[in-house]
Amino acid sequence: MSGTVDAAWARNWITSAAEVLAEHRVELINLDREIGDGDHGENMDRGFQAVLERMGELPADATPGDVLKIVATTLISTVGGAAGPLYGTAFLKAALSAGAAPELDAPALLAALTAARDGIVLRGKAELGDKTMIDAWTPAVDAAAAAVAAGSGASELLDAAAGAAEAGAVATEPLVARKGRASYLGERAVGHRDPGAQSSALLLRAAATAAGASS
Amino acid sequence: MSGTVDAAWARNWITSAAEVLAEHRVELINLDREIGDGDHGENMDRGFQAVLERMGELPADATPGDVLKIVATTLISTVGGAAGPLYGTAFLKAALSAGAAPELDAPALLAALTAARDGIVLRGKAELGDKTMIDAWTPAVDAAAAAVAAGSGASELLDAAAGAAEAGAVATEPLVARKGRASYLGERAVGHRDPGAQSSALLLRAAATAAGASS
Amino acid sequence: MKKLINDPKNVVVEAVSGFAQAHSDIVRAELDPVFVVRADAPRPGKVGIVSGGGSGHEPLHAGFVGFGMLDAAVPGPVFTSPTPDPIVAATKAVDGGAGVLHIVKNYTGDVLNFETAADLAGAEGIEVVSVIVDDDVAVKDSLYTAGRRGVAGTVLVEKIAGAAAERGDNLAAVAAVAATVNSRVRTMGVALTPCVVPHAGEPSFTLADDEIEIGIGIHGEPGRERIKLEPADAIVDRLLGAILEDMPFAAGEEALLLVNGMGGTPQVELYIVYRRAAELLAERGVRVTRSLVGNFTTSLEMQGASISVLKLDAELTTLWDAPVQTAALRWGR
Amino acid sequence: MKKLINDPKNVVVEAVSGFAQAHSDIVRAELDPVFVVRADAPRPGKVGIVSGGGSGHEPLHAGFVGFGMLDAAVPGPVFTSPTPDPIVAATKAVDGGAGVLHIVKNYTGDVLNFETAADLAGAEGIEVVSVIVDDDVAVKDSLYTAGRRGVAGTVLVEKIAGAAAERGDNLAAVAAVAATVNSRVRTMGVALTPCVVPHAGEPSFTLADDEIEIGIGIHGEPGRERIKLEPADAIVDRLLGAILEDMPFAAGEEALLLVNGMGGTPQVELYIVYRRAAELLAERGVRVTRSLVGNFTTSLEMQGASISVLKLDAELTTLWDAPVQTAALRWGR
Numbered sequence A, B: 001m002s003g004t005v006d007a008a009w010a011r012n013w014i015t016s017a018a019e020v021l022a023e024h025r026v027e028l029i030n031l032d033r034e035i036g037d038g039d040h041g042e043n044m045d046r047g048f049q050a051v052l053e054r055m056g057e058l059p060a061d062a063t064p065g066d067v068l069k070i071v072a073t074t075l076i077s078t079v080g081g082a083a084g085p086l087y088g089t090a091f092l093k094a095a096l097s098a099g100a101a102p103e104l105d106a107p108a109l110l111a112a113l114t115a116a117r118d119g120i121v122l123r124g125k126a127e128l129g130d131k132t133m134i135d136a137w138t139p140a141v142d143a144a145a146a147a148v149a150a151g152s153g154a155s156e157l158l159d160a161a162a163g164a165a166e167a168g169a170v171a172t173e174p175l176v177a178r179k180g181r182a183s184y185l186g187e188r189a190v191g192h193r194d195p196g197a198q199s200s201a202l203l204l205r206a207a208a209t210a211a212g213a214s215s
Numbered sequence C, D: 001m002k003k004l005i006n007d008p009k010n011v012v013v014e015a016v017s018g019f020a021q022a023h024s025d026i027v028r029a030e031l032d033p034v035f036v037v038r039a040d041a042p043r044p045g046k047v048g049i050v051s052g053g054g055s056g057h058e059p060l061h062a063g064f065v066g067f068g069m070l071d072a073a074v075p076g077p078v079f080t081s082p083t084p085d086p087i088v089a090a091t092k093a094v095d096g097g098a099g100v101l102h103i104v105k106n107y108t109g110d111v112l113n114f115e116t117a118a119d120l121a122g123a124e125g126i127e128v129v130s131v132i133v134d135d136d137v138a139v140k141d142s143l144y145t146a147g148r149r150g151v152a153g154t155v156l157v158e159k160i161a162g163a164a165a166e167r168g169d170n171l172a173a174v175a176a177v178a179a180t181v182n183s184r185v186r187t188m189g190v191a192l193t194p195c196v197v198p199h200a201g202e203p204s205f206t207l208a209d210d211e212i213e214i215g216i217g218i219h220g221e222p223g224r225e226r227i228k229l230e231p232a233d234a235i236v237d238r239l240l241g242a243i244l245e246d247m248p249f250a251a252g253e254e255a256l257l258l259v260n261g262m263g264g265t266p267q268v269e270l271y272i273v274y275r276r277a278a279e280l281l282a283e284r285g286v287r288v289t290r291s292l293v294g295n296f297t298t299s300l301e302m303q304g305a306s307i308s309v310l311k312l313d314a315e316l317t318t319l320w321d322a323p324v325q326t327a328a329l330r331w332g333r
C-alpha cells in the first residue's frame, strides 16, 4: 500500500470503475426500477464506457487532475438524468482540488473527496439521510478524514472511504427518501437500497482497488 | 309429444332460447374468442333479451308467424355482427313460411326450417362444411325431412332437428373454416367448434324443449 | 381485465357521449340509435359519407367525422358491426339530396348490416352507393376465406373520398374515387400482444412471450403466421415485402406511407417502423411523398402496428392535401 | 419484453430519424447530438422555445415542434434527461436574437442538465430563461420530496407559450405566460399497468391484477396510493377531487379539460374518463370551454390516464386558440 496516488492510479481507477459498472449494470437498473425509473445502471455504464473511449485523448504526462477533469466533462455530456450532472460536478470539483499535482497524498485525497461531496450537495441540495448518493459520500469523507488524522497513507484512506461508502449504501435501505424520484414513494422506499449510493460505493471501491493494484 | 305446435310453443321457445343463450353466453364468447372475435355470446344474449322485452307487444291472438316475425326484426336491429342479419333473415323467412296459420304441423315446420336455412345461405353464401351455422342448420333440416317422411309429429321433428344440429355443431370441430372470421385462421381453426353452429344447436334444442313442454 | 370503464355494457354510449362533448365544435352525437354526425349536417347538395363498424378501433370512424372527411360514423358494440337501424338513421341525417356513400370494411357482419341499411334507406328514397374496403394483403386466397379484410387503408379511403365530396363531386364520382383508393392501397399488420374486449373480459388470443402474429386483423383475428419475435427492421421487411409483392411499384412511382399503431404501441416504435419502411421503399425506387404515422385504426390496447402503402397520383395527392377538420385528422383549416 | 425495436441502444436515434422523415414539412432532426428543430429555425426576432426530457413520453416533446409551439425538442435516452450538450446545441439552433425559453419538467435530472445548458448557452451570449413545470398534484408535500413533477400540463404550457412567442412577445413576456399557465394547471394520473423501458427489459413496477396506482408519475414513479380497481367514474372522482382541492374554482370560472392517455389506453376509455370529468366539473359550476383528449404525455405503453385542468382567462383562451402546426397538435393552419 502506498502513501500517495498518481496518474497511473487515476487511470486504473477509471478502467476498473468502467468494468465494475458494466458488471453491476443490471443490479443498478434493478435497484432503480424498485424505487426510481430503472435507468441508473444504463446511465452509469454508458457514461463510463464513454470515459474509457476518451482516456486515449490524454497526453502521456497527464496529472491525476487531468484524468478527473476528462471524467467530469465526459460524464456531464453522456450520462444525463440526475446522476450525470451530480457525478460530473463531483469529478470536476475533485479535479479542481487536485490541481496540477502529479501525486496526491492522503490530505490531498481527502480534500479532493471533500470537494467532490460538496459539489454534489451544491447541485442536489441533499442532506445526509435523504437516501441519496450523499449517504455514501459523507461517510466516505468522514472515514477519509479519520484516516488522515490517524496518519494513514492514500491507499489506506481510499480503503477506509470505500468501506464507509459501502456501509453507507447499505444504511440507505431503511430510509424514506427526500430527494430524487424515490422521494415520491414515501414509506414504500423503505427496504430498498438507493441506486446512486450503491454506484458511489462501487466507484470508491474501484478507487481503493486501483490504489492497491498500482501501489 | 304433440303433432302440431302453436303460438304458445313459439312464445315458450323464445323464452327458453333467451334463457339458454344467457346461460351459454360465456361459452359462446369463448368459442368465438378462439376462432373469431369473442362477441358471439354477447351478441346473441343482447338480441334475445331484446326479443323477450318486445314479446309483450304481441296481441293475445298472435300466430306463430307473428312471433317469428318480431324475433326477426328485433334480432336484425339489436344483434349486429354477422349473426344478426343471418339469424334475422332466418327468422324472417321462417315467419313468411309459417304465414298466418295458428298451428304448424310437421310438414309446415319442415317448410319453415328449410326457409330459415335457405335464408341464411342466401345472405351468407356458405356451403355445408364451411364451418358456419349452416353446418348445424342443414343437418337439422335433413333430419326434419326424414322425420316428416317417417310420419313424425312436430315435437318429434324438432327433437330430431335439435339432435342433428347438435351433432352438426360438434362436427364443425375438425373443419377448416371458409366463411366468417374463422376463415382467416386456416388450419388453426381445426379443433374448435364454430360458435354460430353451437348457438344454432342451442336454439333448435330450445325449440324442441318448448314443444315437449307445451305438448 | 383492467380498464377505465364503468359497466361494459355502457362503454360505447359513454365513450360516444364523451367524444361528442369534447369535440362539440365538430360533431354531435345521437344516442338512440347511436351515431356521430357532423355538427353542420346535412349539407345541402353535398354527397354524404357514412362509415361505421364495431367499436374498439378508435379514432376510426368517429374521429374522422368532420369537414373534408366523413359526414357520419356509426359505432357498433365493441368489435361488432352496428345493426341497420343506426346506419339508416345516420344515412338520413347526412342526406343533403345528393345521395350517400357507405364506406364499409369487408367483414361479413359489416357488409350484411350495411346492405340491409342501404336497402332500407333506398326504400325511403335516398340514393345509396356502397364501397367495400379490403386492403389487407395478409389474407391470401379470397376464394377459401371471407375475403380480404378492411383495415387501416380505410382511413385513406375516407379522407380522399371526403375531399372529393367536399369539393362537390357527385355520388358516382365520390364512389369511384373511393374505389380507386381501395384498389391502390395495401396493408399488412403485426400483433405483439392481444387485446381484451370489455364484455369478454379475457384476451382475444394468446401469444407466448417471444411470439408475434404476422398478418393480424383488427379484431385480433389471426393472420398469416405466428413467428418468434424479430428486430423491428426484419418485421417491417416481412410486412412491406408482402405489400410490394401484391402491388408492385415501378421505379419513380409515388406513395403515401401510413404506419398505423394498433393502440398500445408507443410512438417511438411506430417511428422506428416508419424509418425502416421508408428506407426500404427508397431502396425499391418508390418515392414516399406523403406520410401518416399514429394510432388511426386500432384494436383497443393491442400492441402492434400495420403498414399501408397507397400508390399516389396527382389527383389522389391533391385530394389528400385538401383541408380536413376532424377530431383525429386536421390540416389546412 | 416485446417491442417493435432493433437494438435498445438505438431506439431514440432511429425513432427521431423516422419522426423527422415523416414530418419533414415541419421539422428536421440533428443526430449528433440528437435534437429536433423546426424546419425554418432560427426565426429572426422570435423568442425561441426549447423543451426536452427523457424519451418515452411521445409525442412530448418532439411532436410539439412547429409553428406556434416549440422551436426545438431535446429527447434524452428513454426516461433519462438529456445531457447539456444537445440542449445547448438546440438552444443555439433556435436563437433568433430574441433569447430562448427553456421549458423544463421538474425532475432533478432535467433541472440540473437544463441548468448547466443554460449556463453554457449564456456563456456564449444567448439569453436563456427557464420555466419549471410542476403541475402534478399527486405529490403532496414538496418539502419532503423532490417537489411536484412536471407531467401532462407541460403540453398546455408549451402550446400557450408557443403562441405568445409566435405573435412576437419578448422573452420576459413569453416566460411570464409560461409561468402563468404552470401556476393555473393541475394534473393527476392513474396507472393500470406498468411499462417496460427498452434497456431495462422488465416492467418498471408491478401491480396486481386488481390493483391500480393513483397519482402515478410519467416514468412509473409511484403516486399517492395503490388501490383496488374501481369503475372509471370513481377513479375520475378521485383524480379530479384532488385537483379541485388543490385549485378551487369559483362558480362560472372557465377551464380547459385535458384527458391524457399514458400510451396504452384505448381511446374509448379516455372519452369515458372525459365524460365523467366534464360532468363533475359542470356539477361544480366550472365551465369547460376548451378540451383536449388523447395521448400527449405518455409513459411508453403504460395503461392509464391523467386529467389536467387549466383555469382559463380570455388571454389564455386566445393563445390556446391561436394557430398551431406540429406533428401532434394542429389547428388554424
Ligand SMILES: Nc1ncnc2c1ncn2[C@@H]1O[C@H](COP(=O)(O)OP(=O)(O)O)[C@@H](O)[C@H]1O
Residues within 6 Å of the ligand: A032, A036, A037, A038, A039, A040, A043, A044, A080, A081, A082, A083, A084, A086, A120, A123, A124, A125, A126, A131, A132, A133, A134, A179, A180, A181, A194, A195, A196, A197, D079, D080, D081, D108, D109, D110
Ligand atoms: N438531489 C439529489 N442529490 C443527490 N443525489 C441525488 C439527488 N437526486 C437523485 N440523486 C441520486 O441519483 C440517483 C438516480 O440517478 P439516475 O437514476 O441516473 O437518474 P434519474 O433519477 O434522473 O433517473 C439516486 O439513486 C440518487 O442517489
Ligand SMILES: Nc1ncnc2c1ncn2[C@@H]1O[C@H](COP(=O)(O)OP(=O)(O)O)[C@@H](O)[C@H]1O
Residues within 6 Å of the ligand: B032, B036, B037, B038, B039, B040, B043, B044, B080, B081, B082, B083, B084, B086, B120, B123, B124, B125, B126, B131, B132, B133, B134, B179, B180, B181, B194, B195, B196, B197, C079, C080, C081, C108, C109, C110
Ligand atoms: N357467411 C356466413 N354464412 C353463415 N354463417 C356465417 C357466415 N359468416 C359467419 N357466420 C356465422 O356467424 C358466427 C359469428 O357470429 P358473430 O360472432 O355474432 O359475428 P361476427 O363474426 O361479426 O363477430 C360464426 O360462428 C358463423 O357460424
Ligand SMILES: [Mg+2]
Residues within 6 Å of the ligand: A032, A036, A037, A038, A039, A040, A081
Ligand atoms: Mg433513474
Ligand SMILES: [Mg+2]
Residues within 6 Å of the ligand: B032, B036, B037, B038, B039, B040, B081
Ligand atoms: Mg364474433
Ligand SMILES: [Mg+2]
Residues within 6 Å of the ligand: B037, B039, B081, B082, C054, C079, C080, C081, C109
Ligand atoms: Mg364481431
Ligand SMILES: [Mg+2]
Residues within 6 Å of the ligand: A037, A039, A081, A082, D054, D079, D080, D081, D109
Ligand atoms: Mg431517469
